[in-house]
Amino acid sequence: MQRYDAIVIGGGHNGLVHAAYLARAGKKVVVLERRHVVGGATVTEEIHPGFKFLTGSYLISLLRPEVIRELDLARHGLEIMPLESTVAPRLNGDYIADWPDHDLTREEIARHSPRDADAYGEYATTMRRLALAVKPLLDMAPPDPSSSAPRDRQAMALIAERLRAMPRADFDLLARLMTMSAGDFLDEWFEGEALKGSKCTSGIIGTFLGPRSPGTGYVLLHHYIGEIDGVHRAWGFARGGTGALSQAIASAARAAGAEIRLEAPVAHVLIRGGAAVGVVLENGDELYADLVVSNADAKTTFLRLLERKELPDDFVRDIERFKMTSPACKVNLALAGLPTFTAIPRGKEALLRGSIEIAPSIDYVEQAYDDAKYGGWSKRPFMDALIPSLLDPGMAPPGKHVMSLFVQYASGDLTGGWTAEKKAEFLQVVIDTLAEYAPDLPGLILHKHINTPDDIQRSFGITGGHIFHGELALHQIFFLRPAPGWAQYRTPVKNLWMCGSSTHPGGCITGAPGRNAAMAILRDEREGRLS
Amino acid sequence: MSERDVLFLGSSPNALAAAARLARSGLRVLVLETRAAVGGPVATEAFAPGFRADVGVASASLDPEVVAELGLSVEVIRRATVTALGPTPVTLRALPELPSAVHHAVGLLRALYRAAPPELPVPTPEAAGSLGAITAQLLGLGPREVHEVLRLLFMPARDFFDETVPSEAVRAVLCGASMRALSEGPFASGTLFGFLHHLAVDDGPFRSTARGGVGALAGALAAAAQGFGASVRTGVPGPIQVDVEGGVARGVRLGDGEHLAARIVVSDHDARTTLTRLISPAELDPETNRAARCTRYRGSVARVHLALSGLPSFAGLDRDALGGTLVLAPSVAALEQAWDRAKRGALAARPYLEVTLPTVADPGLAPAGQHVLDAWVQYVPYGRVDRAALLQTVMDTLAPFAPGLAGQVLHHAVSLPEDLEARFGLTEGHLYGGEVRLDQAFFLRPIPGCVGYESPIPGLYLGGSAAHPGGYTGRSGWNLAGRLAVPRR
């Protein structure tokens, strides 16, 4: 009989983080991963020989500094290379860029609009200040506002204290930012189309909303938390791709004593007497544990790994209504050489080492959304591109390159479904759009690969292919994520917990759900609340 | 010239309710209106010889407390049916069954609307007290309900009605009512709030008017105010400016140069008008100027009125339905598509329409046997649409359902957002003095930093629909009047 203190279903980065923390606390933990490799959507895959593709996530921006430090990830091989720049090329041959250096960025923005250059400094300071105010919320289990339990009251009081300490103007601004659209917010600060286009993207990545939709202001703020933590070098590209991050966390987990089993897909959770006692694998093997923690998304966990009758009706309805329609695809290209972007002038090729964004204006991104929101895809998608081989030559054979493209929007609910034809067609749309900015690109393609929402679902086991395991929409974040009343990593099933991105604070490679869930379990144990 | 206690610039039901309450408590009150009649956008006027209609808002309903306190007597006409026009019309006589959280959320909003918004994040002890009471009430609903209520506040209208209403036609009606006077589509977060707000001010899918039109509500309030001793002057020469001396409001200057002194001036107009036209922006600090410029108006409602030779016949609809509201919203996606067009400065081929035939219940609005058709047309971008094109679009949209309509039109009047702006002094033609949306509601309304109806200029207050809670129920005025701690003479 295989007996553990905790079984973690799913070896995505949160599951690995979770296992590492439990193992460090002395628990006998096993991680059960369906695939032949850990990481979930945080993987590097050699789809085409010699070329390492980032088939899921591609950058690390919000990884909690506590996770990096406490799991000593640097010692386990994590090497984060900060991105040097972001550039948004434009079809008129111009571009707008930004760098970590304030003076350079100021000049660049002033080139487009002197007024915006002034606004930018204040904007950055203001956003950092607001992000600082909400940052602690990322690392806590969301308090339940309806609860009178001391733990919840305490957390609410803490939050209230923080809010009370804010200058009134900041408080008002935060309230507005949380409820308005990224586009409208940017319109209040800036006049330049190019700047606003480039900035609005962090309000919509991973979200099936356009930059003019209320609710995207909050996502913009979420991104700024990464900027603060950037000071701790938590922002950038991991050498070896994001898969290297998963490997580093796995190494830390193993070093702490956790066991990781690959090619061990879980069929369902074993329930006895209304409590979780273990899992059954697809091959029939049974494993037992005091705790079962699912890193899978909420719908997979509750609608596939459990039977309905084991859950309250209300809860099942809540999980069914949890929004998980994916807006995104991931494209990878193996290239014979470096593409030439028409808009990036000679002498500025260093810009290719940073983020390359196809987002010339808010309207462009909004149109991309409008094209897709009724079950279609963007005729001209928004893209967040990276050429990892420029930062890490190991990602491609010498002289050749890989290009990673995060693409929005392409609906997970595509009318007619993601057939092979549709897949090829959209991949071509992506390449054609990119070719408008880099005409020699198509000729350089040695191999092209796309992960549609369907593919992401199949490969990584995420319902609907939603990279954040569920929309970061205002009505399903914080104490409402993934279901009202069940936002503290516990589930209605005794001894069954959740630690993946379907829980607070959601997606974006933070490691926070994994860590927060571990902290919650350990705290419960200390307080005698675990049976 | 003897000084008044309070001067009102504008005469919407909010200003009139405030004037009445203050006059009742013994203050010397004067309401100044540049138009020929009171009411502001709550106006019923002739749009063609012999034909009258509500030429601003299409409905209005007074707050019950205001009605009771002032002893008002108005004959309310409730539009008791809402019919979704379509291949098979669907007539609602009541809201469909919705989760109890909706009703609790509406109750929560009503409670919040009964007082001036608190100063956050550190409320006054008094405000903290009433917030605490409201919170306690909410918590008393039990955990599940608390969560559901909070969830509702932030949801997209589309998502909520998808979850709770089986019929697409009904979903579209309810989404349409949510989006009224809002420049958003139903797919966006926070749009269900529009639905909750409209229910809280009793202006939801089932709208109300009065006998004689909504203007009669204003008339009744004005009479009440005058009954308590307030003076109400219409046809006052404009433009009116607030006299600011030493950074303090001291009264107003009329268009003909006359100065009227007052301890307090209340502007019934929206924040941008007040802070950029009624006073010189030079009186304000730059951050307030920026805030006034940032508040979103984006009037996207046009009004079309038709004088008809007879009652139009709508396929499959009886007189009962014709006396209610007719809604043209084939689907929720169609609303979103109409907004897609409008946000790019174009008119949808089929905009969202709410049509009433007020003469069915109130024949006095037209000559005998003849009728008025009142169309609320939404998603009409400001300054981008041509009147004739709009009229044609409305006629084309209605034609399939009332084929003989075109032949019955004797006169027509089209008011684009810019026309509403010119007629009522509404920034960008927004009928409610600024969109009522989460980021511009409650303590953020009318602009951040101006809580409790105060403006940055001592002695100048912002009342009206631009202020919390928004709408023309008289509530904002009533709250404001309660707040004004003016020493009595």
Next chain:
Amino acid sequence: MLNLKTTPFHERTAALMQGNQWRRWAGHTVASAYELTPDRETLAIRNACVLIDVSPLFKYHVRGPGARAYLNRLVTRDVSRMEVGHLTYTPWCNARGKVIDDGTIAQLSDELFRLTAAESNLRWLQDNAPGFQVEIEEVSDELGALSLQGPRSRALLESLTGADLAGLKYHRFTHVNLLGEPTLVSRTGYTGDLGYEIWVPRARALAAWDAIVEAGRSFALQPAGIWAMDVSRIEAGLIMLDVDYTPASRAMAEVQASSPFEIGLGWAVHFAKGNFVGRRALLEEKQRGPALALVGLEIDHVAFTRAHEAIGLTAPLPFIPWRAVTPVFQGAEQVGYVTCATWSSTVKKYLALAQVSPAAAKVGTTLTIDLMVDRRREPFAATVAALPFFNPERKRA
């Protein structure tokens, strides 16, 4: 290659650079010092004359019938009685009474003023304009600015231009003939000494520099960098943005920002003139009493030197000013902080600018500051002194 901006005089200053001692100023490359050490440059300010490239200052033209009223509302100081040919130094604040920047206003004509600032203020100036008949134009890149300072500066300028500058009073400007073109010269500077600032359009910058340097041969003119200027401005008790105060627009938290009262600019706040941005907040602060006051400190350099000699070292008195926020104590209690300090050859003292609580600000009060003596930290006396530390007659004569 990504480069910083260069000033109109860069070709000349680059040729003078011996020690690779460049620095950034407002996104430009400027010299910290040309020579390998800044000593001669520093001394030349008080002994002969120096030429400093101050082009990175931001410059704006404020034009229109409402320009004066606009400026009077913008800044804390009363500028309503300015006349053509006058310059006024003033800070300006946000609505919460925190300093955004400080600079000078010159009245060029009835409806035209030139405003200089340490930071970019375009957006702020534009956002203050509604309600005034005024236009704002940025001319920062179009104008080079040279600061010619020191006891021989007047003689040099007169010799070069033929102008009689004895009548040009302090904080006034005039136009002189420089290479056949009328060129604005103001009797201003950041050194607290006799000196002038010369405002040259970009196209004529290099020619102007050459002409001044050529004429300067007879007056021992020394091109000087920012280190030298820093010493003299500390001697003059003049504050510097980002060193002695954080501009409000960049303050992360309000505690970082400063009111004019806290940085020695209370004298430039004129409540009686009527409404200006920040008036209400500043009035409240005045009534409460400001939390800090700007003071000069004379650090006990004798004790400092002795402490080093006691362990066989010579004292590293700073010839290059240091700028590090350092606590000052009264007894065991921290009462404030030093923002910058320098050895002054002029007054032969170790000088510092500090902000301390008003109770500790009286001239003669002895405070303590910790300084490193080799590898140990030791307390030294810092006595409150009147500002400016150095104020020669010739500055205003």
